[in-house]
Amino acid sequence: MAKVYTHMTMSLDGYIADLNDGTGELFGWYGAGDVTVPSADERWSFQVDANSAEMLREVLAGAGALVCGRRLFDLTNGWNDSHPIGAPVVVVTHNAPEDATKWPRTTFVDGVAEGIARAREIAGNKHVSVASADIARQALDLGLVDEVYVSLVPVLLGKGIPYFANLTSAPQRFDDPVVIQGRGATHLRYRVRR
């Protein structure tokens, strides 16, 4: 069945980027092996170890829509309307850009629940991936997330942008994860308990 999941790369102390949005200490695993995993954008591919490749192929193949916030959309210029996951993007925002037609595969929706509902429609039988930490946290609070994937990187950043900050519906309990040890990241896949 189609599910809603969120996948983030996180340091052992819980950060998904440094305070300047830098991911240099975290994203090394995307290039730490010799197995090429193509993205949906032919200009980009990943070079990972065999275990990470298995995880990454599944994530890429399963996604039918991607939900993000306006900040990540702006940071990436909306991935130029072509996210490497190969799926249409739903941006949760109170203010759609005036030139929204520049991103024809991208949908702008006000509200997290509404954005995920729209992404479910777009995804059909495939999965919905929540790509912004802030949206993921709100979706967790609303009980809308089925699985949480964490690629846990063996580094302590000391400070940065936290994955799970400001959760209001805590404690949130998960089942024990499926674990795949990759080179440079431990991939943990948790099912959220209802």
Add this chain to the structure above:
Amino acid sequence: MAKVYTHMTMSLDGYIADLNDGTGELFGWYGAGDVTVPSADERWSFQVDANSAEMLREVLAGAGALVCGRRLFDLTNGWNDSHPIGAPVVVVTHNAPEDATKWPRTTFVDGVAEGIARAREIAGNKHVSVASADIARQALDLGLVDEVYVSLVPVLLGKGIPYFANLTSAPQRFDDPVVIQGRGATHLRYRVRR
């Protein structure tokens, strides 16, 4: 060779206790199975799954001394001079208690580096376990920790006492971990990179 390690049970969002020092959401794995692992104190034992038992036996058998801070010492009344790990305790504190003779197996030392050095002497060929998060963080900053064990619990607490807060010598990079999936906790054992 004798090593210095720290082992803590941590939520997926990085907390080792709630804001009231409660560990109810975290310590479930210590009782989540049917394998009995005796502690050094005959009044206490653990009931864990077979994988966690393997990890726990190694930790219990290897420890030659335990280092903690004054706060944990006070919270536990110094484990009544009989820590379940079965090793003498070194308390890092500026102020040894006036009735220190009530804890004959416990040593009070001023300074983290000094405390770990004293613990190494006591431990001999065995390992030194750092049991307080605050001492572990200072020892990491001083480059005195060889291995970091994390028993990662599938829960988001939202808030609490963080394991790795206020690290100043970041980023700290570790090797990929040895992973043991237990029931209720994923045991991750990291070697600190120099």
